[in-house]
Amino acid sequence: xxxxxxxxxxxxxxxxxxxxxxxxxxxxxxxxxxxxxxxxxxxxxxxxxxxxxxxxxxxxxxxxxxxxxxxxxxxxxxxxxxxxxxxxxxxxxxxxxxxxx
Amino acid sequence: xxxxxxxxxxxxxxxxxxxxxxxxxxxxxxxxxxxxxxxxxxxxxxxxxxxxxxxxxxxxxxxxxxxxxxxxxxxxxxxxxxxxxxxxxxxxxxxxxxxxxxxxxxxxxxxxxxxxxxxxxxxxxxxxxxxxxxxxxxxxxxxxxxxxxxxxxxxxxxxxxxxxxxxxxxxxxxxxxxxxxxxxxxxxxxxxxxxxxxx
Numbered sequence: 055x056x057x058x059x060x061x062x063x064x065x066x067x068x069x070x071x072x073x074x075x076x077x078x079x080x081x082x083x084x085x086x087x088x089x090x091x092x093x094x095x096x097x098x099x100x101x102x103x104x105x106x107x108x109x110x111x112x113x114x115x116x117x118x119x120x121x122x123x124x125x126x127x128x129x130x131x132x133x134x135x136x137x138x139x140x141x142x143x144x145x146x147x148x149x150x151x152x153x154x155x
Numbered sequence: 156x157x158x159x160x161x162x163x164x165x166x167x168x169x170x171x172x173x174x175x176x177x178x179x180x181x182x183x184x185x186x187x188x189x190x191x192x193x194x195x196x197x198x199x200x201x202x203x204x205x206x207x208x209x210x211x212x213x214x215x216x217x218x219x220x221x222x223x224x225x226x227x228x229x230x231x232x233x234x235x236x237x238x239x240x241x242x243x244x245x246x247x248x249x250x251x252x253x254x255x256x257x258x259x260x261x262x263x264x265x266x267x268x269x270x271x272x273x274x275x276x277x278x279x280x281x282x283x284x285x286x287x288x289x290x291x292x293x294x295x296x297x298x299x300x301x302x303x304x305x306x307x308x309x310x311x312x313x314x315x316x317x318x319x320x321x322x323x324x325x326x327x328x329x330x331x332x333x334x335x336x337x338x339x340x341x342x343x344x345x346x347x348x349x350x351x352x353x354x
Contacts, residue, residue: 107237108312115218115234115285115309122221150220153230 110152117149157257157334159327161319162248185246191231194246198289198301199224210291213269217276218285218309227287231305234285238312247284247304247315251275251330258298260338265290271337272300275330283308284315 124142128134163185185194196202200211201224219227235242251272253261261268268290276288285305292298306315317323 104237111234111237112310118220118230119218119280122217153220153233 114149114152117145117152121146121149156327156331157251157253159323159330160250160252161317161323162250184244185248186243190245192228194248194303195224195228195231195287198287198291198303200289210293212265212290212292213272214287214289215269215273215276216285216287217273217280218305219287231285231287234305234309235307238307238309239314242307242314244306244314246306247317249302249304251300251302253298253334254331257331257334257338258296261298263292265292267337268292268298268300271334274333274337275300276302278326278329278333279304283310285309 121142125146128139128142185191199214200208215221216227219230221227231246235245253271261271272288272290276286279286279302284307287301287303289301290298291301304315307313308315
């Protein structure tokens with residue numbers, strides 16, 4: 055991804071490179087159940103704006119802190135339902151993916 | 156009342172070059188690129204060739220993935236880069252030293268000290284600033300808590316502002332209040348978190 059800055063309008067957008075875009079197209083054409091296909095099917099614009107990313111930050115932090123508390127509770131209590139533990143691990147992994155974006 | 160100290164005050168030092176010219180350089184405001192990394196690694200005692208690990212009694216990161224220090228540092232800078240174009244001051248660093256009476260009541264119970272530090276850090280987190288907290292106790296019985304705040308508010312994106320004359324007394328009173336409240340409750344409450352890095 056490449057970051058473009060427009061100083062006049064003070065906007066910043068993140069633009070996919072051509073190779074990334076082609077790769078996403080190729081995956082979408084193969085009917086792959088990937089995020090790329092999802093992006094193309096739902097017609098999300100090619101530019102992911104910075105304000106969109108900014109709006110995600112409070113959500114990420116809140117989820118992260120809730121996971122911390124849950125994780126700490128689980129590790130300090132032995133008699134926790136293993137299914138619940140697994141579910142929390144799953145959510146934790148999903149949250150880590152969020153941070154990568 | 157416990158004492159709150161804002162670390163990293165603006166200070167200058169002078170040095171001479173080979174030609175004998177005198178230069179003055181400002182230091183200590185956590186503005187350089189490695190400031191966050193150095194600061195967090197210092198309070199969590201995870202520096203390279205760390206020799207003072209025994210002083211660390213507890214650390215936690217509120218609003219970060221607290222499983223690893225390197226992830227905390229990464230998320231710290233991530234929030235700043237997304238929320239603001241340029242962040243000059245990367246972090247704020249405070250230390251809180253309990254007074255003699257508090258120290259006597261805590262009586263080297265590091266679980267209680269950790270709980271107090273955690274709840275004091277929540278004061279910052281609830282205002283919208285992610286915080287890394289650590290409890291240190293040195294050989295000469297100097298128990299103190301470190302707080303490293305992200306200078307960028309994770310909800311509004313605004314910078315943290317701190318006035319020593321106005322904000323410090325209020326914050327100091329709130330922290331001491333938290334401390335005495337928890338000491339009064341003492342062992343009757345269940346600790347809602349584990350103690351990472353707890354020795």
